[in-house]
Amino acid sequence: MGERSWYMTREEIEVKSPSRVDGIDSEQESFQRWSYSTFLQELGQRLHNPQKSIATSIVLCQRFFTRESLAKNDPKTISIICMFIAGKVEGSPRPVDDVIAKGCRVLHGKEPSTEMCARLKGAVLTGEKFVLSTLRFDVEIEHPYEPALHWVRRWIKVEMDAKRLYQAAWNFLNDGLRSSLCLQFRPSQIAAAALYLGSRMTNVKIPCDGEKDWWLEFHVTKRQLCDICNQTLEIYQQDFLIPVKHEAKSKFGDGGLLRLEPGR
Structure with a gap:
């Protein structure tokens, strides 16, 4: 897929999103976009990834959700997968166990259990193929x-x-x-x-x-x-304390939409 095909108008993004079919409106999707992007920024910093690698993970995640619905794919799982992929693309690879462990610390403030680690590792390794396929393996990202x-x-x-x-x-x-x-x-x-x-x-x-x-x-x-x-x-004017009405049921398990308090 050529890079040009990824660009859309704001109206196309808001109206034609796959999430609309599942009842997630543009306001909720904007909240989720802000939320998983904020999560990836913090996760990347904890992994000591370069900003370019962090930005790549965010762009990959945003592109993924122009092709797939938020209601059917858990944003935090997809985010972790995109961080894992971005590290390899940008020459800053991190072990999948490290990405998962630090992701859980960001989300839950504690170490994941052995059982959770195993489940998430399986989800990430399986989901990597699905995310890459959805992106049509177009993972070379330019940044400003x-x-x-x-x-x-x-x-x-x-x-x-x-x-x-x-x-x-x-x-x-x-x-x-x-x-x-x-x-x-x-x-x-x-x-x-x-x-x-x-x-x-x-x-x-x-x-x-x-x-x-x-x-x-x-x-x-x-x-x-x-x-x-x-x-x-x-971005600085939006009120992101909106209710989330839909719970995600991920194809890879561990459902539930990502929720983070606003912050810079």
Whole structure:
């Protein structure tokens, strides 16, 4: 499957999701997307994975749920599988037992029992084939970190300003992973929006070469830039304390939707 086939409009994501057929509305799916993305971010940090590997796991998980329903696939199980796959894809592989153990600590705050470990290990190893098949083995993911960093290094000459701008953009890029932006826009386009938001936050002026608008270098239109910025800011405005009305019955066992308290 080519990368282009993964991109959809926001309306397509919200209306055509497989989860709609099973009665999960777009608000609940947005909550679940935020929830499993937050879980993967923390799990990846506990595994000492590079941010690129963590981001890959999140994008893989989001792509999976454009093809499969949340009601039929336990998000936390799929998340752990995607983290396991991402580690191998990005050159930071972790033993499946380690991924499972740390995942259980994040979810439950304690070590999993021997029985639970065995059950989850079987689910992960079996589910890996299903997830890869669903993704059609298209697991090479590009991220916006590199184009953002490359642009800052080229255009921001004051070292302190460059550090401040890139750190702010980095934070927006990481937070943006909790939305569906990676399913709508290309990495370079998301990078441009993160740099714009970062410049507004840090008051670091974005230079212009006088010949064209700076964002055109990122192959993004002004309308797209505004849309990405607005959707990024929506992340900080949403109330994720919504009730979850559906319990997942995973094909791989250990059902139940992932629930996490909101946090940065």
